[in-house]
Amino acid sequence: MIDQRLQMLRMVAHHGTVTAAAEALRYTPSAVSQQLKQLSRELGVVLLEPEGRQVRLTSAARSLLRHADTLFAEWERARAELARHVDEPSGALTMCGFSTAAAALLPPAVAGLRDRFPRVRVETIEAEPSECYELVFAGRADLAVVLLTPTTPSLSDPRFDQRRLFDEPLDLLVHPEHRLAEHATVSLAETAEEAWIVARPGTTYHQLTMASCASAGFTPNVAHYANEWETGTALVAHGFGVALVSRLARWSGQHSVVRIPLRGDPIPARRILAVTRAGAGTSPTLDHALGMIGATAEELIGAMADQRG
Amino acid sequence: MIDQRLQMLRMVAHHGTVTAAAEALRYTPSAVSQQLKQLSRELGVVLLEPEGRQVRLTSAARSLLRHADTLFAEWERARAELARHVDEPSGALTMCGFSTAAAALLPPAVAGLRDRFPRVRVETIEAEPSECYELVFAGRADLAVVLLTPTTPSLSDPRFDQRRLFDEPLDLLVHPEHRLAEHATVSLAETAEEAWIVARPGTTYHQLTMASCASAGFTPNVAHYANEWETGTALVAHGFGVALVSRLARWSGQHSVVRIPLRGDPIPARRILAVTRAGAGTSPTLDHALGMIGATAEELIGAMADQRG
DNA sequence: GAAAACCATGTAGGAACGCTGAATGATTGA
DNA sequence: TCAATCATTCAGCGTTCCTACATGGTTTTC
Incomplete structure (x- = not known):
């Protein structure tokens, strides 16, 4: 309903390259390039400028994008309101x-x-x-x-x-015979010296663990990387370190581990x-x-x- | 930039018929009809309902139109802002x-x-x-x-x-030997008994004269209809009646007439x-x-x- | 009350638009 | 220096969208 080319421009702005934008929209780079060129002609302003082997958005393009966001949001509102007019x-x-x-x-x-x-x-x-x-x-x-x-x-x-x-609170996962295992709660700072099991870098969960430890004032001493709850739990159950798990995380239960709620202000979550x-x-x-x-x-x-x- | 079909719908809403909307957009009625039918399908709502030999907009269509107005206005703002990004x-x-x-x-x-x-x-x-x-x-x-x-x-x-x-004040146009010709100003009510020269019904200027007289409390006694200033002035110059002219109206000057500013609160304008x-x-x-x-x-x-x- | 005018919509055909795929040139990283 | 990445152009083709004509229904007119 809003000209496709504006969505193309939004995608280019978001991804930084024509190719990535085209991929996100399931087009070929050629299509995106041509359409944006034509849009530029129609509007009489330059939208993209070559920068190395990529493109850079001009200030005109950025100005246009602000309005594009408004247009798309307004159209979503229209669609939502129209949806109220159908019985089923x-x-x-x-x-x-x-x-x-x-x-x-x-x-x-x-x-x-x-x-x-x-x-x-x-x-x-x-x-x-x-x-x-x-x-x-x-x-x-x-x-x-x-x-x-x-x-x-x-x-x-x-x-x-x-x-x-x-907000989903975070728990500390420890071996049943770990020194903290009997605590009702634990503060993250108490774990600064522990060996840690974290997800692999680049994952959201890795970021979360690192950020939580950072705000508790230390950088975790990473012993193992494991992306799946199941793997991480197994490593903890073997006493190789502690790990952070979110309250809703579930795994098979084959491994014997202790889950201790974290305390703090705010509670890590x-x-x-x-x-x-x-x-x-x-x-x-x-x-x-x-x-x-x-x-x-x-x-x-x-x-x-x-x-x- | 905004889907053409929304403009078609706006035109149908404004004109009341598909044919008139098509004419205003320089399309054939068939094109408008097809496009709106497809729009209706895409959105999953009925937009037009037959009413006699015309069409009536559904409440869904009216809802859509409110958003369409917003969309078009936003796009105009975008265009205006973009125009500021070009040097020449x-x-x-x-x-x-x-x-x-x-x-x-x-x-x-x-x-x-x-x-x-x-x-x-x-x-x-x-x-x-x-x-x-x-x-x-x-x-x-x-x-x-x-x-x-x-x-x-x-x-x-x-x-x-x-x-x-x-606001453009209105003047009364009279023959040089008319009883009011020497007055510096005149109130419209004083002319209630005069013979009037007005534009032909259906024109904006006809409406203006009739509305002015109505708000002065009388219905003008129409003696002649003339659409052009030139013709009306000629009729006044021959003593066939009085007429209303706007302050900026100009004509050839061949005819001898007197222009008297109207007074009132507010001044007729x-x-x-x-x-x-x-x-x-x-x-x-x-x-x-x-x-x-x-x-x-x-x-x-x-x-x-x-x-x- | 019949005919004419008006209106919406459906169908078929043709033009224009927009996409794909391959080729080109330019830049970056190995 | 070679390979990879990226933008762009061009030719070709499929889809979209408009026009022209025909149909059916409604209103107005004589």
Whole structure:
């Protein structure tokens, strides 16, 4: 509804190269290049300038993008309002989320949506938070459940509406005979000298562990890298170190480990966000999905409180 | 930039029929009908319903139109801001206005624009106020100088930005030997018994005369209909009646008539407006055009004050 | 009350638009 | 220096979208 070429320009701005933008939009670089050239001609302003083997956006392009964000958000609002005019919503709704969220929050939402809107095809995609933003931005997903990290887009990014769902506390995972194993709670600072098991660099979860330790005043002494909960738990169970796990994380239970809630002010936690395209939030199906996810989140918070007490 | 089909829908809403909308957009009715049908399919809502031999907009369509107005206005703002990023504006700027305005206000603006922006092709169209709104709405003109009348779109119409330029006082035109000819000013109520020369019904000027007399408490006794100032003046000069002329109206001067300023509270006047598409006002060329017209208007107001004194 | 005018919509054909794929040139990193 | 990455151009082709004409229904007119 809004000229495709504006979305192309947004993608180029976001990815930095024509090629990556084309890939995100499932076009060839050739198509994006031609379209943006023509857009530039039509508007009478230069939008892209060569910079090395890439392109750089001109100030005119950046000015245009600000308005483009407004336009796309307004169109999302229009779509959402139109969706209220149909008796029986149909079409597709795609949700995405990172592993824990995808496991804990999305399935109840899918069930609720199928129940309430039987004609809507509901799909989910498990993806890293950064990819989740991509999916929502590109329109291939309508809703994402992600973590707040320093690398995610700003909460005021005009392309997205982001709302806090809940804060998931973090626990320390130790061997049953570890010196801290009997503690009811533990502060992260007490673990500064421990051997650590963390996820591999580049993953969201690695960032989280490093950031948590950094805010507790130390850099973890990393002994092992493990991306899966299962692997990390096994390493802890063998006494190779301690690890950080989020409260909702689940694994097989084959390994004997102790989970100790962290204390602190604030309590170390990761913030869970629901992300939609700006303006899209008021469509009935998305509204319902957000409601279901929020309710599930509240339930989980309740369960977490029980555990803690 | 905004999907053409939204403009088609806006035109159907404005004109009431697919055929008239198509004509305004220089399409065939078939094209408009097909496009709107496809739009309806894509959005999953019914937009048009048959009503007699015409169509009626559904509530979904009206909802969509509200957002469409916002979208188009935002795009105009984007275009205007982009125009600030080019060193030497080019392209075309079309202004339109009703006869007096076209004669008095537009030529200085054209001259000023040509001087300031030599590469911009400036064009003018003389048209009735209602047609002026059409031209601006359809994008075939960028600026219109019109009269405020009861039939023009509301000042808060989201499709337009309308600003007051000035109020043009009205004068009574009488034969040199008329009983009122020696008066310095005259109130419209004193002319209730006169024979009147008015423009033909359906014209803006007819409306103006009838409305002015109505607000003075009488219905004019119409003796002759004349659309051109020249003809009306000739009739007055032959003693066939009195007529209303606006202060800026000019004619050949062959006919011997007396022009008497009207008095009253407020002084009978017609309000001159500058109309642009919503959001378009900040482009450099349009900004300059508005400035020129405003300046010319102020000069004329000054000249009018001199005349009156 | 029948005919004419008006209006929306459907179908078929043609023009224009927009995409793909391969080729080119330029830059960066190994 | 060679390979990889990136933007851009050109030719070709499929899709989209408009026009022209025809149809069916409604309103107005004589």
